[in-house]
Amino acid sequence: xxxxxxxxxxxxxxxxxxxxxxxxxxxxxxxxxxxxxxxxxxxxxxxxxxxxxxxxxxxxxxxxxxxxxxxxxxxxxxxxxxxxxxxxxxxxxxxxxxxxxxxxxxxxxxxxxxxxxxxxxxxxxxxxxxxxxxxxxxxxxxxxxxxxxxxxxxxxxxxxxxxxxxxx
Amino acid sequence: xxxxxxxxxxxxxxxxxxxxxxxxxxxxxxxxxxxxxxxxxxxxxxxxxxxxxxxxxxxxxxxxxxxxxxxxxxxxxxxxxxxxxxxxxxxxxxxxxxxxxxxxxxxxxxxxxxxxxxxxxxxxxxxxxxxxxxxxxxxxxxxxxxxxxxxxxxxxxxxxxxxxxxxxxxxxxxxxxxxxxxxxxxxxxxxxxxxxxxxxxxxxxxxxxxxxxxxxxxxxxxxxxxxxxxxxxxxxxxxxxxxxxxxxxxxxxxxxxxxxxxxxxxxxxxxxxxxxxxxxxxxxxxxxxxxxxxxxxxxxxxxxxxxxxxxxxxxxxxxxxxxxxxxxxxxxxxxxxxxxxxxxxxxxxxxxxxxxxxxxxxxxxxxxxxxxxxxxxxxxxxxxxxxxxxxxxxxxxxxxxxxxxxxxxxxxxxxxxxxxxxxxxxxxxxxxxxxxxxxxxxxxxxxxxxxxxxxxxxxxxxxxxxxxxxxxxxxxxxxxxxxxxxxxxxxxxxxxxxxx
Numbered sequence: 001x002x003x004x005x006x007x008x009x010x011x012x013x014x015x016x017x018x019x020x021x022x023x024x025x026x027x028x029x030x031x032x033x034x035x036x037x038x039x040x041x042x043x044x045x046x047x048x049x050x051x052x053x054x055x056x057x058x059x060x061x062x063x064x065x066x067x068x069x070x071x072x073x074x075x076x077x078x079x080x081x082x083x084x085x086x087x088x089x090x091x092x093x094x095x096x097x098x099x100x101x102x103x104x105x106x107x108x109x110x111x112x113x114x115x116x117x118x119x120x121x122x123x124x125x126x127x128x129x130x131x132x133x134x135x136x137x138x139x140x141x142x143x144x145x146x147x148x149x150x151x152x153x154x155x156x157x158x159x160x161x162x163x164x165x166x167x168x
Numbered sequence: 169x170x171x172x173x174x175x176x177x178x179x180x181x182x183x184x185x186x187x188x189x190x191x192x193x194x195x196x197x198x199x200x201x202x203x204x205x206x207x208x209x210x211x212x213x214x215x216x217x218x219x220x221x222x223x224x225x226x227x228x229x230x231x232x233x234x235x236x237x238x239x240x241x242x243x244x245x246x247x248x249x250x251x252x253x254x255x256x257x258x259x260x261x262x263x264x265x266x267x268x269x270x271x272x273x274x275x276x277x278x279x280x281x282x283x284x285x286x287x288x289x290x291x292x293x294x295x296x297x298x299x300x301x302x303x304x305x306x307x308x309x310x311x312x313x314x315x316x317x318x319x320x321x322x323x324x325x326x327x328x329x330x331x332x333x334x335x336x337x338x339x340x341x342x343x344x345x346x347x348x349x350x351x352x353x354x355x356x357x358x359x360x361x362x363x364x365x366x367x368x369x370x371x372x373x374x375x376x377x378x379x380x381x382x383x384x385x386x387x388x389x390x391x392x393x394x395x396x397x398x399x400x401x402x403x404x405x406x407x408x409x410x411x412x413x414x415x416x417x418x419x420x421x422x423x424x425x426x427x428x429x430x431x432x433x434x435x436x437x438x439x440x441x442x443x444x445x446x447x448x449x450x451x452x453x454x455x456x457x458x459x460x461x462x463x464x465x466x467x468x469x470x471x472x473x474x475x476x477x478x479x480x481x482x483x484x485x486x487x488x489x490x491x492x493x494x495x496x497x498x499x500x501x502x503x504x505x506x507x508x509x510x511x512x513x514x515x516x517x518x519x520x521x522x523x524x525x526x527x528x529x530x531x532x533x534x535x536x537x538x539x540x541x542x543x544x545x546x547x548x549x550x551x552x553x554x555x556x557x558x559x560x561x562x563x564x565x566x567x568x569x570x571x572x573x574x575x576x577x578x579x580x581x582x583x584x585x586x587x588x589x590x591x592x593x594x595x596x597x598x599x600x601x602x603x604x605x606x607x608x609x610x611x612x613x614x615x616x617x618x619x620x621x622x623x624x625x626x627x628x629x630x631x632x633x634x635x636x637x638x639x640x641x642x643x644x645x646x647x648x649x650x651x652x653x654x655x656x657x658x659x660x661x662x663x664x665x666x667x668x
Binding site: 015018019022026029030032033036037039040044045047048049050051052053054055058059061062064065066068069072083084088089091092094095096099100102103104106107111115118119121122123126127129137141142145149153154155156157158 | 218219221222333335336338339342343345346349353355356358359360361363384387388391392393394556558559561562563565566569570573574577579582583585586589590593594595597598600616619620621623624628
């Protein structure tokens with residue numbers, strides 16, 4: 001496999017800490033589920049077990065298993081293994097941050113313009129392509145999507161002010 | 169022989185020109201999905217689901233199932249040529265497939281992979297044809313307790329058979345159940361777990377979870393690994409194909425064994441990935457040339473590919489006959505059935521004969537068409553992989569967003585997709601299996617309903633799950649599956665003591 005082992009030079013968050021974080025987060029989800037179950041009632045009602053019965057016990061199972069996972073993570077040696085190197089995490093964040101912005105832009109400017117921006121950003125910033133090529137792919141993809149989804153398969157997608165201005 | 173005439177009727181449905189076109193398009197899309205990183209069977213089908221809303225259910229399921237076959241085939245191309253498994257179930261194919269490509273035998277490896285996939289799928293389809301109607305007929309007798317028993321068995325097998333730590337499988341599965349419970353309670357009409365958020369009234373749709381967990385999550389993983397595509401060229405011509413075909417019958421034993429492993433692992437929801445590993449491992453142990461496995465042994469390509477395809481196909485059996493999907497992709501197909509207004513489960517075989525048998529017939533034909541397409545178009549598909557990731561990644565992200573949006577025409581779902589994506593990345597890195605989570609969201613409501621109905625009938629006594637032989641047997645099988653690792657360990661200890 002293509003695993004890079006640079007020895008001491010590589011640094012990043014320990015696998016153990018991330019694993020513990022995930023287990024604790026899942027434990028919190030469990031408490032929310034248990035609370036939500038209790039709120040609607042977990043005992044016997046007119047139609048048998050009440051609505052909260054099932055979520056309550058599911059929550060208990062999540063809590064139990066996340067405690068086991070937390071315990072397992074705690075027993076690991078902290079310096080054992082890296083979760084990922086910082087460089088790798090930067091790569092991951094270079095997808096997460098623009099895509100998160102993209103997702104929140106969709107209701108405001110529509111999916112077509114937002115997609116154009118996302119593709120252009122990726123190609124220019126990560127791919128370092130020339131502007132002409134960037135423009136062609138970034139504008140071409142939404143166009144193809146528009147024809148395939150809206151015209152052929154009649155699936156409406158979110159639109160923004162620019163589409164409205166163009167009368168689409 | 170009522171089944172046979174039904175099957176022929178199914179072929180008549182499939183052979184309509186529109187359905188054949190849909191089939192070819194589906195397979196082509198499927199292979200592309202299988203080749204591209206970040207797009208796999210489950211989320212590929214989920215993203216393309218909206219395209220089928222305007223079709224008849226039969227054409228729609230043909231298209232979607234063909235996408236699935238295509239994705240199964242496509243995974244092998246990247247494994248052999250690029251040493252990058254396009255799909256998790258083709259990881260084992262890289263072990264011997266890529267060394268073969270390095271020795272200049274890529275054509276042979278691909279032909280062997282495709283042919284084995286075809287054999288595995290065919291075996292599984294024949295099994296479905298023969299067994300599914302019987303299972304469905306049997307399942308018509310099931311009451312709520314038996315239904316819950318089947319769900320119980322399905323989920324217990326996940327815990328017992330997955331190679332991840334059991335506590336992680338349980339956590340992942342139960343999170344799925346909790347997410348599935350959000351929103352309107354089916355039985356009392358009461359709202360729960362919504363905490364006053366209006367967007368949560370309708371609950372979490374598992375399609376959003378699939379697109380996020382498998383689509384976005386996978387892209388993030390790919391990004392972290394920093395892909396560099398260094399592919400091998402493949403020459404497939406008729407001579408290579410025929411030569412390989414002449415060689416393949418020698419491995420009939422491996423093939424048959426892999427078919428059986430695949431079918432077993434596919435029906436019990438262990439899935440295609442463990443099936444391919446298990447089949448590879450056993451073939452390695454049994455083969456005379458086992459020591460040479462990993463250095464480009466054709467048998468090492470045959471075993472995992474046959475099993476993966478047999479498992480992938482037979483995962484549709486419980487979905488069709490019982491309404492319990494055997495894999496995330498089968499779950500997405502099941503979601504499709506609900507959207508098209510069909511109720512999955514045994515009644516399908518009575519009420520929707522055209523649909524069921526059309527689907528089964530399309531499995532036969534789809535795999536033949538698929539084999540021809542992949543054998544002839546390998547260079548084309550390999551070229552797609554050479555498109556740089558900085559272009560393909562944003563396009564896949566856009567497609568995921570479109571898929572997530574069009575399930576309910578909701579932009580909130582797109583945001584949820586992103587949340588699921590990041591969660592999927594973290595969970596996967598920490599060794600939590602994602603398939604049980606998805607299946608639990610799909611089946612949560614039904615499992616809960618049958619559980620509560622059973623309790624209602626028994627006035628709250630859990631004894632109802634042992635009240636007759638049938639349900640008792642199913643529950644006992646479930647418990648055996650749940651504790652299988654412990655039982656296995658116990659057996660091997662007994663065996664090591666015995667000879668002394």
